[in-house]
Amino acid sequence: MELALLYSGGKDSSLAGLLLEEFYDVRLVTATFEITDDWQHAEQAADALGFPFETRVLEQSVAESAVDQMAEDGFPRNGIQQIHDHALEQVAGLDIDAIADGTRRDDRVPNVSRASAQSIEDRFEVDYIAPLSGFGRHAVDRLVEASFEVEAGPSEQIQKADYESELRTLLAERHGSEAVTAVFPEHEQTYVHGRR
């Protein structure tokens, strides 16, 4: 069975890949607006883990709508959720049996409700799987430590390919660099270098 996993190069989506690989032919798919080439960091991580990799280009208008929302809100949550929902639908349109992401039980955003999951499954005739949604933060951290070589650090220094780096760039263009500081508080990101 063919499964496409939304992939950032970070620990959560990498662990999701390991959980699924016994049961599916997993390919890692990184969504990009082609604003930066940060998706290449995800490709490097995918290579290090030994998974097939591809990108999926999202519409620029979705990114613009999301960063405008973020600038208005002063926090990224709603904009990130918009983009995640859009990215899932784009991946669901591939010729595959199942799609997945790295959302965890304790994540506030992105969050895919049971109703949203069912809606995607019905509209696209794919299974939607969130393999980490039954794992809390502590359990994920222990499995990551046992499974990967990880680099961690402040979010603007870690080479990672989630939507954040592209959105920071677009947010600065449209709303100034002070909007970036206001919307994205300092937080730690991770990048996976390979399996242990």
Add this chain to the structure above:
Amino acid sequence: MELALLYSGGKDSSLAGLLLEEFYDVRLVTATFEITDDWQHAEQAADALGFPFETRVLEQSVAESAVDQMAEDGFPRNGIQQIHDHALEQVAGLDIDAIADGTRRDDRVPNVSRASAQSIEDRFEVDYIAPLSGFGRHAVDRLVEASFEVEAGPSEQIQKADYESELRTLLAERHGSEAVTAVFPEHEQTYVHGRR
């Protein structure tokens, strides 16, 4: 890392075992009130899958309270939930790193909310994992078909070791056989015979 998985011999808890075995030393634990010896069916399934097996005896008063609740409600949901919560706490008291169960995304009962999961983790200093909670019914069915030899049939004919068979017996004793028919509508159960 040592993990105890609440186990019934059915497809869901069996699949949960397969999902976790790459990451944990999994032992299967079947909770019993010692009302019947139906736990032996779970032991046979565990042997067929190659997992260590043990039982955990629950307090009779919990079963009595649950079946009285069921008889009053006319449906099993609240009583089943009471017993599942009690069984999880009993298993969490073992000397282990993590506990798990086979609850799925689409299950109405038993259901362990995020708050309940966090509460168990805090009180018992274990990780609580629901590895199937990110999988819908269709995805579970496909993985089960690919992974196991399964027997399916009406719930009173399948040799299984979930709480239901013991509770049927106790419910009949305390409230008569007509209460069993009223509380437990006909539904299909599964029993796992081994790996494919």
